[in-house]
Amino acid sequence: MLPTLLYEMLPIICLFWGTLLLNMAHGFLLLFSAVLFFWAGAITWMMRSEYRRTDDQNIIVHTLLFFPELLYEILPFIHLFIGIILLRNTQQPYFMIAGGMLILWALYCATKRYVYRCHVYRPIKFKDPKTHIKQHI
Template identity: 50%
Template structure:
């Protein structure tokens, strides 16, 4: 079992490592492995976020986003897709408009992830477990 100091930042390590290798790598095999690292970090992030949610709508299985025609799984990966495209734009273009667009996409993805973490943290997991236990007892 991994220590908690390594286990908790693991998705962020995968995301940052993959993004760094994507931005600086030249070899095709390196770019492929970097994108796999990046998407593995995104997948772990989404799975942990889904399992740790304590808000009421998510626990009852209702869609929690406003895009009802957009599947929940694609909605969850949207900020990671934005940052991935932003990194590719920063990496592969030399024109100013595309560099600014890539930087804005990355900043928007970071903002979306921050807002999601704030909106989904209604209770910490110890409060959630005790509230769940109280509802079972009564």
């Protein structure tokens, strides 16, 4: 069993290592492992997000845009991946600006989804008071 802190940080760690390896790797095997790390972190993030949702899933706004659920969920990670690839492989300023904007948009979308889906519905728990009242018969 993993410690709770490591378990909670696992998708972020995988995404971080995948991003770092994507930026620094030059060999095929390192690039392949970077892609695997990145998408393992993305899929883990999406699975946990879906499992921990507390918002009303019957009212889904993006269905009006005709997005399949999987494409909608994976879109920020696709933007992030393409932005990293654009920053890594180009020296032209327009592509670098586009890559930076894609990364910022992906981070914005992921943050908005996290905030939107983390409604806190904590039920109020009342302790059952132990009454020591003697009943008179």
